[in-house]
Amino acid sequence: MTDFLASLRPEALDAPPSGIVEVWNYGRLREGLIPMWAGEGDLPTPAFVCEAATRSLAAGETFYTWQRGVPELREALARYNARLYGGEFSPDRFFVTASGMQAIQIALTALAGPGDEVILPTPAWPNFAAAVGVRGARVVEAPMSFGNRGWTLDLDRLADAVTPATKAIFMNSPANPTGWTATRDELAAILDLARSKGVWIVADEVYGRFVWDGSPRAPSFHDVAGPDDRVVFVNTFSKNWAMTGWRVGWIEAPPQLGDVIENLIQYSTSGVAVFVQRAATAALDHGEGFLDHQLRRIGESRALLMEALAGTGRARFVPPAGAFYLFFGVEGEDDAGDLALRLVDEAGLGLAPGLAFGRAGAGFLRLCYARGPDSMREASRRLADWLSARPLRA
Amino acid sequence: MTDFLASLRPEALDAPPSGIVEVWNYGRLREGLIPMWAGEGDLPTPAFVCEAATRSLAAGETFYTWQRGVPELREALARYNARLYGGEFSPDRFFVTASGMQAIQIALTALAGPGDEVILPTPAWPNFAAAVGVRGARVVEAPMSFGNRGWTLDLDRLADAVTPATKAIFMNSPANPTGWTATRDELAAILDLARSKGVWIVADEVYGRFVWDGSPRAPSFHDVAGPDDRVVFVNTFSKNWAMTGWRVGWIEAPPQLGDVIENLIQYSTSGVAVFVQRAATAALDHGEGFLDHQLRRIGESRALLMEALAGTGRARFVPPAGAFYLFFGVEGEDDAGDLALRLVDEAGLGLAPGLAFGRAGAGFLRLCYARGPDSMREASRRLADWLSARPLRA
Incomplete structure (x- = not known):
């Protein structure tokens, strides 16, 4: 069997898999999962x-x-x-x-x-x-x-x-x-x-x-x-x-x-x-009208998410000034890669692990809240419930 | 004024302009020109x-x-x-x-x-x-x-x-x-x-x-x-x-x-x-039906072109087995780059100069014959007329 990889360039071999795509592939086909791992919203192009x-x-x-x-x-x-x-x-x-x-x-x-x-x-x-x-x-x-x-x-x-x-x-x-x-x-x-x-x-x-x-x-x-x-x-x-x-x-x-x-x-x-x-x-x-519509919609979802997460007392975050992500830590959960997989399996939620964004992101999760308020309300509820049901690890 | 280019990478600075695009840009807007410089036909996507x-x-x-x-x-x-x-x-x-x-x-x-x-x-x-x-x-x-x-x-x-x-x-x-x-x-x-x-x-x-x-x-x-x-x-x-x-x-x-x-x-x-x-x-x-249609159409144009060029007695080519280009030389015309520009100006024809394809292509012209027979008949006529009207340079 030919070792096809042996003769490839190191720059190509070293190109890392995307840590976002990894968890995405893990949960892509789960029924009912709310996908918030990618940097995209839930609206099709107008x-x-x-x-x-x-x-x-x-x-x-x-x-x-x-x-x-x-x-x-x-x-x-x-x-x-x-x-x-x-x-x-x-x-x-x-x-x-x-x-x-x-x-x-x-x-x-x-x-x-x-x-x-x-x-x-x-x-x-x-x-x-x-x-x-x-x-x-x-x-x-x-x-x-x-x-x-x-x-x-x-x-x-x-x-x-x-x-x-x-x-x-x-x-x-x-x-x-x-x-x-x-x-x-x-x-x-x-x-x-x-x-x-x-x-x-x-x-x-x-x-x-x-x-x-x-x-x-x-x-x-x-x-x-x-x-x-x-x-x-x-x-x-x-x-x-x-x-x-x-x-x-x-x-x-x-x-x-x-x-x-x-x-x-x-x-x-x-x-x-x-x-x-x-x-x-x-x-x-x-496109300005559509963008206004998106901003109102995402802004409402943003508020819902922050409120729900603040209520758990376990999420570490400060409301960020821009973009449509929340990058947050969870008290008692240091391995965010493992946490992202458990959230797929146990809460039906797709988040990206912080390590996908470099070592400085270790311990954090990225959640894309560019979704409609109904979907975000459900996602926030699932996340808050999951956090409440799991006491801090000793 | 900042010298923006001074700090760019040599691989980027050395990327050559396309010799095909150069003549294309020269003749792109000429009324009535028959464009045969690019590797594309004249049919839109089916x-x-x-x-x-x-x-x-x-x-x-x-x-x-x-x-x-x-x-x-x-x-x-x-x-x-x-x-x-x-x-x-x-x-x-x-x-x-x-x-x-x-x-x-x-x-x-x-x-x-x-x-x-x-x-x-x-x-x-x-x-x-x-x-x-x-x-x-x-x-x-x-x-x-x-x-x-x-x-x-x-x-x-x-x-x-x-x-x-x-x-x-x-x-x-x-x-x-x-x-x-x-x-x-x-x-x-x-x-x-x-x-x-x-x-x-x-x-x-x-x-x-x-x-x-x-x-x-x-x-x-x-x-x-x-x-x-x-x-x-x-x-x-x-x-x-x-x-x-x-x-x-x-x-x-x-x-x-x-x-x-x-x-x-x-x-x-x-x-x-x-x-x-x-x-x-x-x-x-x-897509096989469309491809068959293309092959018949281009095959007819190919035959028209070869016949017209052979009739001039000045074109150096052997009918090639594949693709839809004719790469040919013209007796008495050694500077194909100049020739391509003159064909734009004097014959209303867009061909690509052979040097665009490397030093081995010097002295040749590339003509894409992936066109309908009517258009190709007119292009062949223009090319043959132009060649006949210009005696061999001494």
């Missing part, structure tokens, strides 16, 4: 978005297209960003990608390779570190702390992580899984650090519309950075418009990177289907 | 394929899905391959990718990196060599020869290209751009070479259904390789079913590579939209 794709297909838009994205979508991205952040945006800054994940992959391919380091505040979405590893570069963690104010990022610790090998700092705010949301001052300080060290910022502001203090959006590097700054934004249509399954996202970067990004798209997936781009354009231009 | 996607969208299949592809599509791939090659195929061998290009990218990521070499018979589709470069590996060309029998591959020359750093041989048969189609004996000899050196074969048989001697398919590594052989097949739905714009393809590999491939998919685009996979499933299960 009809007006699907219909834009359907119309495009019926019109025969099934041929190769622009590697950077169709002009109409790049213009819609410029309009959307101008509405959200103010000022003018050129369509030349935008590049359509086959998912937010691919936006990250392309940005990393441009910025980091063997011998390079990328700084990552943790706990963090595991795919970022894994994608750095696939490029042969090294992730340097800047662990966040959990305390009375919830999760916080120590900027001195971030600065200490910079070495001569550092090529980029990956900043995800609002953050998955912690919900940590940088203030404008924090973003300015991080940008100053990047400027002084001559390193790039990869800004993942995918959850920027999901903030819970009534603001229309979270603080953004758009608020502090200028055209001379080395900032690459990576984003996705998945969250705002319930398009997780579509695999479409975008990069915003200095236009000088345009040819490099176009070539990297060409040699990875060679562009995104036109009919998918028509749907994405519809989402940007006509 | 309605039954589009409708499968539309039904899936209407049914709300817009969520995250299996990283390896939905089980139904992997089963359809197993059935399709069993029909085409005989024998049994396990769905475990198949992995759905976001284009044939991504199939190549993922295979290369598993097989080659810095310090490694990949052998490539040339002229060849430029994206393969470019994707090797993005991985930091090195392409070693095995130049083919053009003579009275058309393009031929010297197997001794291929063997000479193997070094201790060789990780894989990329074999594209039927080949883009030359139409060269390996015999079963040639494939067996190449497999023997790979076995004796312990290197992988990456088999790109994307044009395997486009052969012009009446056979249902070209010889395949499926005909000679066994389950212990290090062969990875990369393929796409683009050509057989006119789905170039969909960006969906597949990898067939030993199931032992399954976890590695799943992880590499996870960390590049995280899967393919379910509704796209429903369309791909329909194409495999119900």
